[in-house]
Amino acid sequence: MNHPLKREQQLDLYYYMQLNRQLEDRMVRLFRQNKIVGGLYSSLGQEAISVGTAYALEKRDWLAPMIRNIGALLVKGFKPRDIFTQHMAKYTSPTLGKDGTSHFGDLKVRHTVSPISMLGDLIPVMTGVAMAGRYLGQKIVTLTWIGDGGSSTGAFHEGLIFAAQQRAALVLILENNQWAYSTPVSRQAPVKDLAERARGYGIQSRIVDGNDVLAVYDTTKGAVEEARAGRGPVLIEVKTMRMKGHAQHDPAEYVPKEMFEYWKARDPLTLYEKYLTENRIWDAKTKSEIDARIERELDLEQKFAEDSPLPPPELAAQGVYCEEGCHSITADWQRPTKELTPPHCSIEAAWKVEGYGDIDKAVGVAKPAGVSGTGGNGSKSSKPIVKPSVKVADKPALKAPASTEAEAPPVSRVPFGRGPKDKAFRRAAHDKSGRR
Amino acid sequence: MAPVTMLEGIRQAIFEEMDRDPAVVALGEDIGVYGGAFKVTEGLLAKFGPERVIDAPIAETAIVGAACGMSYLGLRPVVEMQFIDFIACCFNQVTNFVAKSHYRWGAPVPMVLRGPSGGGVHGGPFHSANPEMYFVHTPGLKVVYPSTAHDAKGLLKSAIRDNNPVLFFEHKFLYRRIKEELPEGEFTVPLGKAVVRREGRDLTIISYAAMMYPALEAAGELAKQGIEAEVVDLRTLLPLDRETIINSVKKTSKLLIVHEDTRTGGIAGEIAALVCEGAFEDLDGPIARVTALDTPTPYSPPLEEYFLPNASKIVAAARDLARY
Numbered sequence: 001m002n003h004p005l006k007r008e009q010q011l012d013l014y015y016y017m018q019l020n021r022q023l024e025d026r027m028v029r030l031f032r033q034n035k036i037v038g039g040l041y042s043s044l045g046q047e048a049i050s051v052g053t054a055y056a057l058e059k060r061d062w063l064a065p066m067i068r069n070i071g072a073l074l075v076k077g078f079k080p081r082d083i084f085t086q087h088m089a090k091y092t093s094p095t096l097g098k099d100g101t102s103h104f105g106d107l108k109v110r111h112t113v114s115p116i117s118m119l120g121d122l123i124p125v126m127t128g129v130a131m132a133g134r135y136l137g138q139k140i141v142t143l144t145w146i147g148d149g150g151s152s153t154g155a156f157h158e159g160l161i162f163a164a165q166q167r168a169a170l171v172l173i174l175e176n177n178q179w180a181y182s183t184p185v186s187r188q189a190p191v192k193d194l195a196e197r198a199r200g201y202g203i204q205s206r207i208v209d210g211n212d213v214l215a216v217y218d219t220t221k222g223a224v225e226e227a228r229a230g231r232g233p234v235l236i237e238v239k240t241m242r243m244k245g246h247a248q249h250d251p252a253e254y255v256p257k258e259m260f261e262y263w264k265a266r267d268p269l270t271l272y273e274k275y276l277t278e279n280r281i282w283d284a285k286t287k288s289e290i291d292a293r294i295e296r297e298l299d300l301e302q303k304f305a306e307d308s309p310l311p312p313p314e315l316a317a318q319g320v321y322c323e324e325g326c327h328s329i330t331a332d333w334q335r336p337t338k339e340l341t342p343p344h345c346s347i348e349a350a351w352k353v354e355g356y357g358d359i360d361k362a363v364g365v366a367k368p369a370g371v372s373g374t375g376g377n378g379s380k381s382s383k384p385i386v387k388p389s390v391k392v393a394d395k396p397a398l399k400a401p402a403s404t405e406a407e408a409p410p411v412s413r414v415p416f417g418r419g420p421k422d423k424a425f426r427r428a429a430h431d432k433s434g435r436r
Numbered sequence: 437m438a439p440v441t442m443l444e445g446i447r448q449a450i451f452e453e454m455d456r457d458p459a460v461v462a463l464g465e466d467i468g469v470y471g472g473a474f475k476v477t478e479g480l481l482a483k484f485g486p487e488r489v490i491d492a493p494i495a496e497t498a499i500v501g502a503a504c505g506m507s508y509l510g511l512r513p514v515v516e517m518q519f520i521d522f523i524a525c526c527f528n529q530v531t532n533f534v535a536k537s538h539y540r541w542g543a544p545v546p547m548v549l550r551g552p553s554g555g556g557v558h559g560g561p562f563h564s565a566n567p568e569m570y571f572v573h574t575p576g577l578k579v580v581y582p583s584t585a586h587d588a589k590g591l592l593k594s595a596i597r598d599n600n601p602v603l604f605f606e607h608k609f610l611y612r613r614i615k616e617e618l619p620e621g622e623f624t625v626p627l628g629k630a631v632v633r634r635e636g637r638d639l640t641i642i643s644y645a646a647m648m649y650p651a652l653e654a655a656g657e658l659a660k661q662g663i664e665a666e667v668v669d670l671r672t673l674l675p676l677d678r679e680t681i682i683n684s685v686k687k688t689s690k691l692l693i694v695h696e697d698t699r700t701g702g703i704a705g706e707i708a709a710l711v712c713e714g715a716f717e718d719l720d721g722p723i724a725r726v727t728a729l730d731t732p733t734p735y736s737p738p739l740e741e742y743f744l745p746n747a748s749k750i751v752a753a754a755r756d757l758a759r760y
Contacts, residue, residue, distance in 0.1 A: 098539060121501055127505060128504060132509035132510075155528075157495075158493075158495035158497045159498050162498035321599075322544035327542070331509060332510065340458055340485060341483070341487075342483070342485045
């Protein structure tokens with residue numbers, strides 16, 4: 001590991017993964033008792049990803065979870081009661097019952113952006129958070145997740161393009177759990193590794209075993225450091241398996257049994273427990289202590305949620321707008337604002353146009369020297385435009401058509417219309433063949 | 437001070453707000469080096485630099501999404517859609533991410549989404565849109581559509597300072613065709629307030645944006661025929677200024693609504709319902725409307741002229757209404 005963890009931290013990872021699993025296990029029971037209002041989405045088998053990635057962030061960093069990232073919310077400091085009450089649509093939930101599942105966040109303390117159900121949209125949003133963080137001098141990194149399915153969206157593409165162009169401090173975890181609802185990856189895209197896409201955006205990528213929490217943590221930590229150092233966004237493809245259906249209603253009969261069995265043998269919690277035991281990081285006593293702590297904690301949190309009231313109906317009409325006295329919007333400046341604008345601004349407001357494209361290379365013409373464009377109105381004058389050193393002789397000269405053929409259209413012409421020129425062309429071709 | 441165009445009023449608002457508050461940033465396609473397709477942001481990059489004036493790739497979803505993310509950290513992004521028609525490309529970000537943010541989880545999105553809209557310039561089906569009603573129908577947004585240089589400047593400043601996402605429609609027909617002197621120094625125009633442009637007692641004409649001009653022209657013509665029309669400029673479409681609308685209808689007891697937007701689902705229907713709820717007993721005639729046809733905006737000049745409302749269509753409708 002490039003980023004070794006202390007014993008407490010390694011036990012932390014176990015705690016969060018087990019907390020994640022036990023919490024969801026309880027929610028399945030609540031669902032069966034009809035106490036969950038909407039759908040319930042399982043992250044069984046994917047806990048190492050949520051926990052390992054979020055654990056690589058610092059307190060000041062921002063994240064935005066997807067539906068199967070409950071573990072990340074726990075790492076970021078949300079309480080199990082937040083998850084319980086959200087799913088049970090209680091008044092005590094972070095959204096007061098206005099939205100469910102992991103659709104909640106916290107701008108001020110836990111720096112978490114709420115997702116929406118439309119996939120991919122968090123990528124541009126977290127790009128913007130990273131841009132604002134840099135603008136304010138906060139040195140933050142943003143992290144969000146996308147599934148194999150969500151990586152087909154336009155928002156994924158646009159978001160990565162913008163993030164790459166801005167060199168935004170964004171780490172994107174592409175959680176490849178092999179299934180977009182009922183559609184396997186092979187029927188979504190003809191690529192072996194979805195991480196290959198990173199090359200097209202000009203950003204770095206990594207591939208990691210999503211069921212190995214230490215590998216996930218280590219890889220993410222490295223990516224977070226890269227992003228924080230200003231080397232642009234990083235895409236990490238995490239290979240894993242969705243061990244349940246899309247949601248509780250879906251028995252996932254479309255998944256081959258052998259596939260479940262293969263991945264069951266690679267359960268992230270079992271693997272990690274084995275690692276902790278074999279490396280003597282814990283003993284049976286430590287494990288049972290942590291497990292008992294989780295049990296106690298969840299008992300209390302679940303009771304809180306179950307005892308909580310539903311919201312008062314009139315609440316439905318409130319909070320559409322941010323009204324006077326509702327939120328104070330302030331930016332946390334950690335750099336002098338005078339650095340932002342010229343003449344103190346560090347970035348040149350000019351395009352650097354390097355050559356005119358690579359086509360000349362293909363025909364063996366020297367690449368023209370870099371040319372810079374002007375930076376809008378009133379900016380300092382740029383270097384004089386350098387003429388490309390294209391040697392005319394290198395290009396085959398266009399031959400003028402022979403005088404006898406001057407009136408006939410060029411032979412390469414492809415007629416497609418009914419206009420006078422096309423008619424003339426067709427007639428000419430016809431006459432020619434007639435003469436022969 | 438010399439009279440300025442609406443475009444210049446908008447430009448001044450952006451410059452002044454960026455000058456006043458370092459949290460205000462501008463994003464859009466070709467807004468920096470090029471100064472924007474209509475040159476609204478000309479000179480912005482030179483004055484405020486590339487950290488505050490961001491030339492973005494052609495990726496409307498990314499632009500609006502990023503602006504939303506920036507607003508979560510307390511910035512106030514002003515986003516330009518090169519033509520407002522292209523807002524359709526980021527419809528999801530605007531209506532699902534941005535608009536619902538505060539209601540769902542208490543995260544305000546203080547951003548402005550502005551762009552040239554409207555027809556009458558032979559822009560054809562994709563450069564003439566009036567898509568305001570998609571957004572008037574989206575709780576959480578505010579929708580502003582000014583008709584004068586003064587209002588454009590004052591409303592845009594209010595929009596930038598507002599803590600909610602504001603869609604700011606700039607009618608491109610008006611950009612350089614209208615001019616007026618603006619007050620010296622700082623002024624704003626409040627969101628959500630309509631204004632009576634012309635007083636009258638016989639009937640009320642409600643309109644907004646570029647249609648204000650044929651509406652006022654029609655009122656002048658009607659006055660010659662002995663019909664005194666009151667003309668109301670909505671200025672903000674969401675939230676709608678119910679009070680000004682109802683008060684005017686109570687005064688004149690007849691209502692004609694004029695909009696450049698297409699007929700079905702246009703704001704006329706909403707205003708008609710609102711008046712039925714609030715002033716039905718005061719009505720002396722049916723609520724009438726003059727609107728564009730229920731078609732895409734056609735390209736060829738005679739087609740577009742036929743498609744759009746104009747002063748003579750308004751006069752005819754008003755005369756019909758006045759007979760009641």
